[in-house]
Amino acid sequence: MNGTIKGDTVLAKVTKLNKSYGFAKLIKILTPSPDRTNPICPKFDECGGCRIMHMTYKAQCEFKRQLVFDALKRIGGIETNIAFVGAKEPLRYRNKMVFPFSEKGEWGFYKGGSHEVVPLKDCPLGDILNAKILDTVQNFFKKEHLSCYNEKNHTGILRRVFTRVSADSGKVMVVISVNADNIKNSDKLICKLQSLSPRISSIILNINKKRTNLVLGDRNITLWGEDTISDSLLGFSYEISPHSFFQINHTQTELLYNKALEYARLDKSKTVFDLYCGIGTISLSAARLAKSVVGVEIVPQAIENAKENAKKNGIDNAQFYCAAAEDITPKLIENGIKPDTVILDPPRKGSDAKTLSAIVSAKPERIVYVSCNPATLARDVKFLTENSYSLREATAFDLFPQTSHVECCVLLCRT
Numbered sequence: 012m013n014g015t016i017k018g019d020t021v022l023a024k025v026t027k028l029n030k031s032y033g034f035a036k037l038i039k040i041l042t043p044s045p046d047r048t049n050p051i052c053p054k055f056d057e058c059g060g061c062r063i064m065h066m067t068y069k070a071q072c073e074f075k076r077q078l079v080f081d082a083l084k085r086i087g088g089i090e091t092n093i094a095f096v097g098a099k100e101p102l103r104y105r106n107k108m109v110f111p112f113s114e115k116g117e118w119g120f121y122k123g124g125s126h127e128v129v130p131l132k133d134c135p136l137g138d139i140l141n142a143k144i145l146d147t148v149q150n151f152f153k154k155e156h157l158s159c160y161n162e163k164n165h166t167g168i169l170r171r172v173f174t175r176v177s178a179d180s181g182k183v184m185v186v187i188s189v190n191a192d193n194i195k196n197s198d199k200l201i202c203k204l205q206s207l208s209p210r211i212s213s214i215i216l217n218i219n220k221k222r223t224n225l226v227l228g229d230r231n232i233t234l235w236g237e238d239t240i241s242d243s244l245l246g247f248s249y250e251i252s253p254h255s256f257f258q259i260n261h262t263q264t265e266l267l268y269n270k271a272l273e274y275a276r277l278d279k280s281k282t283v284f285d286l287y288c289g290i291g292t293i294s295l296s297a298a299r300l301a302k303s304v305v306g307v308e309i310v311p312q313a314i315e316n317a318k319e320n321a322k323k324n325g326i327d328n329a330q331f332y333c334a335a336a337e338d339i340t341p342k343l344i345e346n347g348i349k350p351d352t353v354i355l356d357p358p359r360k361g362s363d364a365k366t367l368s369a370i371v372s373a374k375p376e377r378i379v380y381v382s383c384n385p386a387t388l389a390r391d392v393k394f395l396t397e398n399s400y401s402l403r404e405a406t407a408f409d410l411f412p413q414t415s416h417v418e419c420c421v422l423l424c425r426t
């Protein structure tokens with residue numbers, strides 16, 4: 012039921028009843044749960060971003076731990092203890108934020124389930140500098156009589172502003188996405204942004220002239236400063252371009268990766284598969300400890316980044332393949348490459364029978380599954396436990412405080 016939390020006593024109207032669950036609409040909260048707190052963001056009710064900011068942080072962690080426990084039990088058929096690693100900083104943790112502009116020229120986030128912009132003065136999940144950057148871009152467009160984008164008619168220029176902050180250096184990349192090939196008087200905008208803070212290290216214009224919901228178009232023009240921003244993870248440094256995927260919560264990601272490596276128990280005799288490897292952030296950390304690593308990823312740009320990152324960090328025992336995991340994993344195994352450990356970190360839809368069957372056929376001692384979706388994790392764990400593996404340990408991590416997302420890392424060993 013939307014708007015309620017565990018421990019509330021409410022008056023509600025049942026709208027749909029199924030065999031084992033139902034839906035209801037909240038009419039009135041009679042006694043609020045002791046786990047409730049006043050959301051720090053004044054736009055909590057309207058904005059679609061933070062769904063559980065009205066829970067105390069302790070209750071958020073318990074809610075997510077339970078979510079993982081329930082999924083593994085209900086879908087995976089396994090009852091297991093879930094360790095939970097909460098965040099030290101449940102606010103201002105996001106190193107990347109994308110703010111759409113409304114046609115009226117307001118910046119903010121979309122209302123839940125819609126493309127209506129809820130105007131904001133700040134977002135407490137992101138860097139404190141974001142609001143100043145957004146206001147500066149907004150004022151510039153107003154002064155220059157440059158219009159903002161209208162999604163329905165595909166007219167207007169300014170679509171979104173995207174910022175990325177380096178946890179390493181505190182530097183900030185500003186990407187302005189427009190429905191045009193350039194913007195007039197951009198030197199004025201550069202001056203204004205530069206004078207905001209010495210932390211701003213690059214200003215990039217992204218050309219996005221297509222009728223699409225994709226955040227960025229294909230072409231970037233660096234108006235000022237660097238083309239990329241550098242950041243580090245577990246001692247490796249990465250060059251990140253506007254299009255690259257990089258984990259959003261730096262501190263929690265390091266804890267998650269360390270747990271994955273602990274579960275993998277690597278040494279210099281081990282061959283490792285890192286499936287769904289993105290730009291190779293787990294692969295490089297594993298390569299430092301193992302004999303060799305094979306990274307597999309479907310996005311060509313990400314694989315190029317992974318290869319460059321390996322070179323830049325002096326890693327020569329990692330090989331990267333651009334392919335679908337379900338296609339290449341069986342082939343690698345048929346060709347005699349036998350992993351001792353398989354690490355996999357698939358997208359929300361999880362892995363698939365082809366990939367999992369190939370993994371099982373290679374009989375690795377350990378499988379470390381990193382997941383951003385407890386339901387598909389539980390489905391895949393069920394497959395593996397029915398095929399000679401047993402679940403040994405599970406840890407969930409809060410990478411996205413205030414939202415209902417949760418990340419998990421589980422260890423399966425061959426029985």
Ligand code: SAH
Pocket residue numbers: 256257258286287288289290291292293307308309310313334335336337356357358
């Ligand atoms: N391990 C990385 C990325 C995890 S996100 C990190 O921690 O940064 C999941 C990745 O799986 C994405 O990079 C996505 O492009 C990739 N992916 C999606 N479907 C895939 C498939 N069928 N085969 C291989 N990679 C896939």
